[in-house]
Amino acid sequence: MEEGSMSGVRTRFAPSPTGFLHVGGLRTALYNYLLAKKEKGTFILRIEDTDQSRKVEGAMENLVDTLEWAGLHFDEGPGREGNFGPYIQSQRINLYQKCAHQLVEEGKAYYCFCTLDRLEKLREQRIAAKLPGSYDRNCRDLSKVDVQEKMKRGEPHVIRMKVPLAGELTFSDAIREKVTIAYAVLDDQVILKSDGYPTYHLAVVVDDHFMKISHVIRGEEWLPSTPKHIILYNYFGWELPQFAHLPLLLNPDKSKLSKRQGDVAVEDYREKGYLKEALVNFVAFLGWNPGDERELFFLEDLVKEFTLDRVGKSGAVFNIEKLDWLNFEHLRKKPEPDVLCMLKDHLKRSAVGDKHFDDPYLLNVIRAMRERVTFVKDFVEKSPYFFQSPKEYDPVDVKKRWKPESSKYLKTLGEEFAALATPTKEEYESALHHTAQTLKIKNGDLIHPLRLAVSGMGTGPGLYDILFILGKDETIRRIISAIEILY
């Protein structure tokens, strides 16, 4: 529990509770988690809800739930108070206000009374004139008297930070090395809004400082505003954290990963039956790799091997095929009892939910189908015949495999099976061979129609495995009804 005391590394995942956890967010959270765990540090969840209008009911609970599902347990955060809480920004407003006013007193920030309307017009003008920036620093040099007067009149106001007028700022990033930006292209950013809430820029700096965050690992979209944050750190006289800006996750067409082109919520993948192991493994490799050719990693392996310097710089396309493959691999690695549990759970919610199948039976199905399924649901979708007798027979296979003599052959074979007590796979096989011999036909002339008769389709595990799993009575029943239906 007190792992944090072992190391100065403290990372945080700081989402805003505006909806579901995005897969990009999952990766950001994962990298933060991995670095913290690797260094025996502390992983923190902080909720950035300073925009009252964007708050979504239940979003925070959902975020926590999804993070926990993925196995990214946070050491400090909402409901898990450490020594640096509260971890929800709306509960820390006093702190931000104090900090903002301190900056005003020190001449590093100022009150701005410009109306939204004026700002909007200004922006339009600037765009039309093709000038950079959007605020003209109108209130930057307001006299003390003016400010007092406007305050007295109760004019709405914000606090803006003073960005140096000339010069440039260079900062280092763990992933991109040096980044330089000229002060002139930076606006006097609002740090405290008229409703008294801070903007992201103030809140993130204040919180990262007071929560003693050592590494700020976040998406690349924050790179351009990092200089503003650094100015703030300098104004406050605080030590800078290590910054690491992660490359973006992209759609197949290379645009920023978004809905419309597929699912972006972790929850969507969870519902589709993706394993958390696969999703975590997949997302970890979008921008990171261990440097050798291993690809199958569990969370614990990632913790051992993760380093920031192996994180790439360029955006990565989220391609489902590879995720599917990883899901397949991870499903194969799952211990049988776990798979059994998942299968039973899935069965309950499926069309055959009212039927009971005992564990040994299901285990047999699992063993037979394992290397043929990508998702747990595939056990039912790809081999429905293990859960109900065939309702129909695949026409393509019927055409290909069901010959006029098939009924006659299968009838004989059924009789042969009937004479067996409780046949093993091998006994089914030799019975079939024997029947073929007496009938003077090829094994295949029995095998294919039989597969069709018991499963309704032409694909699946070894035929004798199917027969054994189904059992003699069921096998014979299916042979009889196939003969009736397929004539």
Next chain:
RNA sequence: GGCGCUAUCGUCUAACGGCUUAGGACGGAGCCCUCUCAAGGCUUAAAUACGGGUUCGAUUCCCGUUAGCGCUACCA
């Protein structure tokens, strides 16, 4: 428009100036195995965006071009 970031097979990526005929994985194609489908094994097609430098030598370093993306809010 301005600013920034990025640029190796279709995709994820390896290569941290020479050991490279640029390696692996997913996906594709083919073959083998085989009662089918898988799995597995083998084989194969497929990339250093372009142009300049630096260097004895550039995928690797620098510059430019191009392209993509991001940011440019009293959103995060």
